[in-house]
Amino acid sequence: MIITQKKPLEELLGMLDGAKTVALVGCGSCATACATGGEKEIADLSKVLEQHGMKVVATAMSEYCCMHLKTRTILKPVIAANPDAVVAMSCGDGVQVIAQYCKCPVYPSNNTMFLGESVKLGLFEEACHLCGDCVLGKTGGICPISRCAKSLVNGPCGGSRNGKCEVNPENPCAWIEIYNKLVELGQEYKIGITRDDKGYEKVSYPRTINIRGDKK
Amino acid sequence: MSVLQQALENGKFGVTAEMAPPKGCDFSEQMAAAELLKGKVHAINVTDMQSACLKASSIGLCVKLKLAGLEPIIQMTGRDRSRMAIMGDMLAAASFGIDTMLALTGDHTMVGDCKASKPVYDLDSVGILRMLSTMEATGKDCGGNDLASTPTFYKGAAVTPVYEPQILQINKLRQKVDAGARYIQTQGIFDLDALKRFMDEVYKAGIKAHIMAGIIPLKTAGMAKYMNENVPGIAVPQDMIDRLAAAAAEGKEKGVKGLPARLGIEMAAEMIAKIKAEGLCDGVHIMAIGAEKNVPTILEKAGVEI
Numbered sequence: 001m002i003i004t005q006k007k008p009l010e011e012l013l014g015m016l017d018g019a020k021t022v023a024l025v026g027c028g029s030c031a032t033a034c035a036t037g038g039e040k041e042i043a044d045l046s047k048v049l050e051q052h053g054m055k056v057v058a059t060a061m062s063e064y065c066c067m068h069l070k071t072r073t074i075l076k077p078v079i080a081a082n083p084d085a086v087v088a089m090s091c092g093d094g095v096q097v098i099a100q101y102c103k104c105p106v107y108p109s110n111n112t113m114f115l116g117e118s119v120k121l122g123l124f125e126e127a128c129h130l131c132g133d134c135v136l137g138k139t140g141g142i143c144p145i146s147r148c149a150k151s152l153v154n155g156p157c158g159g160s161r162n163g164k165c166e167v168n169p170e171n172p173c174a175w176i177e178i179y180n181k182l183v184e185l186g187q188e189y190k191i192g193i194t195r196d197d198k199g200y201e202k203v204s205y206p207r208t209i210n211i212r213g214d215k216k
Numbered sequence: 217m218s219v220l221q222q223a224l225e226n227g228k229f230g231v232t233a234e235m236a237p238p239k240g241c242d243f244s245e246q247m248a249a250a251e252l253l254k255g256k257v258h259a260i261n262v263t264d265m266q267s268a269c270l271k272a273s274s275i276g277l278c279v280k281l282k283l284a285g286l287e288p289i290i291q292m293t294g295r296d297r298s299r300m301a302i303m304g305d306m307l308a309a310a311s312f313g314i315d316t317m318l319a320l321t322g323d324h325t326m327v328g329d330c331k332a333s334k335p336v337y338d339l340d341s342v343g344i345l346r347m348l349s350t351m352e353a354t355g356k357d358c359g360g361n362d363l364a365s366t367p368t369f370y371k372g373a374a375v376t377p378v379y380e381p382q383i384l385q386i387n388k389l390r391q392k393v394d395a396g397a398r399y400i401q402t403q404g405i406f407d408l409d410a411l412k413r414f415m416d417e418v419y420k421a422g423i424k425a426h427i428m429a430g431i432i433p434l435k436t437a438g439m440a441k442y443m444n445e446n447v448p449g450i451a452v453p454q455d456m457i458d459r460l461a462a463a464a465a466e467g468k469e470k471g472v473k474g475l476p477a478r479l480g481i482e483m484a485a486e487m488i489a490k491i492k493a494e495g496l497c498d499g500v501h502i503m504a505i506g507a508e509k510n511v512p513t514i515l516e517k518a519g520v521e522i
């Protein structure tokens with residue numbers, strides 16, 4: 001999922017400067033799991049904004065802010081309330097979807113951090129850089145692009161110490177983890193494979209994928 | 217042909233020294249130190265913002281050395297340059313007659329002194345070597361387009377012998393050699409038995425390249441301890457640290473300065489002499505870390521001439 005983190009309140013208040021009426025839109029999926037855009041966070045932020053003299057004229061929750069159909073529907077009461085500004089409590093994509101349907105400014109309450117996983121409640125780890133050419137089949141299901149600080153594809157740099165990464169000793173060296181996993185899987189030979197240089201053509205953005213079989 | 221290549225391929229004991237460009241634009245200190253190395257080493261490695269700390273670019277000092285009649289090795293990391301920038305710099309280097317290079321992945325910007333810089337890593341060490349080998353073989357650039365003229369380089373890479381699990385470094389070494397590295401400089405070595413064990417693994421893996429043992433002359437016990445704690449792949453044995461500490465104590469007692477550094481020179485010379493006498497490696501690479509002026513003394517004491 002997309003991992004988000006709340007922006008500092010001052011930053012959000014700065015964006016909302018001059019707005020008297022606001023509407024809040026939460027997201028029922030990733031942002032709820034990250035405690036940055038669920039029902040509770042909407043209620044909390046409503047209170048805070050009221051304390052700062054704003055009137056919350058509408059709140060809404062999209063099951064997935066990133067899905068136009070769902071979000072367009074839940075935005076109807078928000079648009080009808082005609083607020084001075086909307087606060088989108090989702091990832092950066094949710095903000096952009098919401099902004100497409102609102103005539104007033106839409107401001108993000110979150111920073112969008114990474115694509116990752118919820119390891120346990122409140123602990124999130126980055127795990128994929130959307131490289132467009134997944135190598136997990138050769139690396140024991142551990143991503144060297146996002147979990148190695150240098151995104152190395154041909155094995156480790158010489159910098160690891162005691163199994164930890166030279167860049168941040170709190171992180172394990174991804175390549176040592178890959179190696180251990182490949183040994184466990186009986187696929188040790190894969191460590192010696194020089195990987196094709198996939199280059200960066202596939203990540204030239206913005207990208208569109210269309211599987212509809214018709215035009216956009 | 218590269219002077220280092222000539223030496224190593226003719227079975228001579230290869231000698232290289234390392235030098236960093238200045239943090240600034242005055243190269244006079246480096247040039248003065250380099251003059252002392254003339255005729256003593258086959259080539260001088262010029263580092264590419266080692267430890268990710270900003271310095272003048274490697275290519276600048278390389279050009280100056282070349283113009284002064286010395287043989288530079290241009291170090292090229294993947295940290296700050298895309299493949300286009302690397303290839304462009306290598307073409308420019310070749311135009312000055314620079315024909316020897318060392319490919320490195322490069323220390324991460326987060327461990328350096330300009331953390332806001334974007335870590336590029338378009339290519340790692342293996343990728344850089346492969347790109348240059350392909351260029352040499354096909355006369356094409358990194359986009360597959362024809363080059364009007366194509367240089368060739370004597371290409372090298374680095375390896376960290378003290379690494380757990382070692383098989384990962386051996387594997388990566390094999391990939392570097394397959395990608396075109398013909399000589400390999402190791403991380404600083406302090407324990408010859410560890411070097412022997414590493415060399416055994418290299419032979420067992422059937423890796424064919426000229427291996428040059430990295431030598432770091434120690435200056436103080438503190439430096440050794442610091443490196444043990446902070447520099448990956450460095451393992452200075454305790455007895456060396458003890459000897460340096462004893463030298464410092466002796467110096468204090470007698471009121472003589474610089475005894476530990478002198479001992480460090482002796483120890484480095486001793487190791488080089490042993491490596492050569494026992495045929496452990498095909499050469500040495502001396503990283504004096506700012507004390508390049510000591511390199512001729514070390515070589516003399518080791519009885520190594522080029």
Ligand code: SF4
Nearest residue numbers: 128129131134135143
């Ligand atoms: S290799 Fe890593 S970054 Fe690329 S798609 Fe797979 S998980 Fe994502």
Ligand code: SF4
Nearest residue numbers: 148156157165173174
């Ligand atoms: S120590 Fe491991 S994880 Fe960290 S940059 Fe080097 S290879 Fe990648």
